[in-house]
Amino acid sequence: MTYEDRRWHVPEDDLRAYARGGLEAPALWSADTHLTACAHCRAVLADLGDPVALDAGWERLDTELDAPRPGLLESLLRLGVRDHTARLLAATPALRRSWLGAVTAVLLLTVAVTVGRTESGRLTFFLALAPLLPLAGVALSYGPRMDPTYEMAVVAPMHGFRLLMIRTVAVLAAGLGLNGLATLALPGYGLLALSWLLPALALTATALALSARLGPVLAPALTGGGWVALLVTADAVRSGGQETLAPFTAAGQGVSAAVAVLAAGLLVLLRDRFDLSRDPAV
Incomplete structure (x- = not known):
């Protein structure tokens, strides 16, 4: 044998x-x-x-x-969305553990600083920072320099605006969720601690609308810079006895809501400019 x-x-x-x-x-x-x-x-x-x-x-x-093996996040996403959508979402840089960990650390530090202040102190630091974090997350979720799957997104049978909205909703859900958890650690300030929400939506919608012409990096940078300049100006012109900056008053919240609605409408009007197959620069 x-x-x-x-x-x-x-x-x-x-x-x-x-x-x-x-x-x-x-x-x-x-x-x-x-x-x-x-x-x-x-x-x-x-x-x-x-x-x-x-x-x-x-x-x-x-x-x-x-065939690539899906990670934990992608496997969970596939329970509710299609495979190609889950893959594009899982590849979003702003949904990675490093980014979420950094945001969590920043929020914890900010809450610690806010809680450690005197009773007469304002929570301006937290309110000023919180709207910038979702804005930064959206800026990192889209564009050839930030997106590791940019080439795949270009050739995918998907409108660029739809991809932008899918990733924006995912990033906003994560960013606003973390901000909301941080707000729970500031119960002594009441509803004032939630006054970051409308400015965050207004900043994000404005940056997205501007991205149609300025690109996914410059538009959020200018929007964030405008927000900082607005806070500095509001701090310089407020009266001596006023503790709350104008953007976080009732009038300021109304303006933020109006800006968010107008920017969202402009974004819808400019949606065709986000078609990556026709406009690679965007």
């Missing part, structure tokens, strides 16, 4: 199923691995199977082996 006769071989029934393309994993993987090193089984398979079907089987195996 030769060594070849003593070796384990794929059962003939499995080889027949393999030739028909009906062999399921893990038996399929075992047969594939064995066939690469066993000339005897390859010869039996050649007698049993159709060469075209065998080639199709090998191509199917290559596809399965080369």
Whole structure:
């Protein structure tokens, strides 16, 4: 008896199923691995199977082996959205653990500084910073310099505006959620601690609308700079007895809501400019 006769071989029934393309994993993987090193089984398979079907089987195996393995976030997203949408969302830089960890650390530090101030102190520091974090997240979620899947997004059968909205909603959900949790640590300030929400929406909508013409980096940068300049100006012109800056008063909240609505309307009007296949610069 030769060594070849003593070796384990794929059962003939499995080889027949393999030739028909009906062999399921893990038996399929075992047969594939064995066939690469066993000339005897390859010869039996050649007698049993159709060469075209065998080639199709090998191509199917290559596809399965080369297919990327989804991570935890992508696997969770696939429970509610399509596979290609989950892949584009999971690749968003602003949804990575490093970014979310950095945002969490900044918010914790800000809350610690705010809570540590005297009772007469204002929470201006927190209110000024909180709207900038969702804005930064949106800026990092879109564009050729920030997006690792930019080339895939360009050739994907998806309108650029739809991709922008999908990622914006995901980033806003994460950013606003973290800001909301941080706000819960400031119960002593009442509803004033929530006055960052409307400015955050206004800044994000404005940056997105401006991105149609200025690009995904310059527009958020200018919007964030405008927000800082507004706060500095409001601090310089407020009266001595006024503790709350104008953007966080009732009138300022109304202005923020109006700006958010107007910017959202402008964004819808300019939605065709986000079609990456026609305007790669954006």
